[in-house]
Amino acid sequence: MCRVVDLQQAVLAKNDRSAQDLRAGLAARGAIAVNLLSSPGSGKTALLESELTIARERGVPVAALTADLATENDATRLARSGVPVKQVLTDGLCHLEASMLGRYLDGWLPEATELLFVENVGNLVCPASYDLGESLRVALAAVTEGEDKPLKYPTAFGLANLVVVTKADIAAAVEFDEAAFRANVQRVNPGVEILLTSARTGRGRGDLLDRALAVRAGGPVHLPVMARQAATDGHTHGTGDDHSHGHGHGHGHSHGHGYSHEHPHDQEHDHDHPHPHGHAHLPAGERS
Template sequence: MCRTVDLHQAVLAKNDENALALRGYLGERGTVAVNLLSSPGSGKTALLELLLTRAVAAGTPAAAVTADLATENDATRLARSGAPVQQILTDGLCHLEAGMLQRRLEGWLPEGTRLLFVENVGNLVCPASYDLGETLRIALASVTEGEDKPVKYPAAFGLAHLVVVTKTDIADAVGFDRETFLRGVQQVNPEVPILETSARTGEGVDALLAHILRCAAGDETHTPVLARQHEQYLHSHENGHGDHEGHQHRQEPVR
């Protein structure tokens, strides 16, 4: 006798369990986690360094965990802000998981930390599926990547609570089609807030930090359409009515 085991859902179920525990742990400490997702080269690290620097200057207790496949270059760079920083090396794994973040935070996260920024692995595919126990998920895209990124990666942008455009100081030089980008975002995630920034000029950075702080205070809320659809899918799947097409399965004997 055999039973069907959906490996993809099993992995995500374990991650969701860890994310729930981590969310509770952070909540008890009064810490709000901000999950940053983007392609490599989007300017995510430069923007995060500036956010941390301004948070520290304003007296807001902030810390950061940065994940990468190899090297601690980003952690070294972010530490220049004066905020506490930790590095996670994924050893080739294309995404960060809640359990990995939880283990890194244990015994390290400074008391009183208000904002915890998590710089995810540079990737718009795998990281989108993994809840890290965050309160706020931000999808970033630079003007150099093209205006079709939201529709090419609908999960990454569709599950975001906030979309941030980076490197706007060179938008004209690279021929960035702003209106097409905005339409694409609205197509996959209607009514999601969109902020435009430049780490080089500082444009939009204070507005971004203010938005994050409002979210931390519970004053800004947005439930992405894809997030609701994801919950509906999981509910259907758990009750045996899900569509398994496209998922990897393995036959295991029942003992």
């Protein structure tokens, strides 16, 4: 009798173990990770630059790792905040994985760091299935993307501990229906908090930082229904309160421009699965 092995399930289980180790390692040094997911062009980098700047002004030790398929543009922008920033170029890989993140942080993340912000690859499909050892997962959407975004990408929004709306200053101009958006978010993730922000006007400035600091201090974290269901299936995405885990490893080299740069293919990769598409636990409408 033939036994069917779900390779995708096995890969995600391997990633979860790495994420558990990374989370525990961060916790041991008094830090947590914040994983930011969004579509390209959502304003994620602008929002993060503002939050990092506020953190520096308040004297909160933070750092940021930003991932992209190509260019160091985002790291250059984030470095203007004056905090440690590291760029990772994925060479076409559509998401970060916990083992990758761990390697990039080893020997680079300052010991005093309290919050590590991870700007994931601009993509709402692949990154949604990968726990990065974060204690706070944030899904972002710009008002220009439409009110039905959460319904089109239910895994990304359904596993978020926090949802952030960006570019709120132009909501009226693009006829953004806030009530409809909120209702759609609640359909896939009942009870999750939604923040409205504008990097241009300063609306909501510091709110994301405040939420992250509250989580680090042991405050309550919204546990999505989808995460609870996944846990009963034997696979966790790392969202929720049961965070316990360890360490990462990585080797960055400085380019002398205020941030470090890392290239995943400079190191041995542990990908034993076909990528970038087709991960487990994705609703049919999200498989590509």
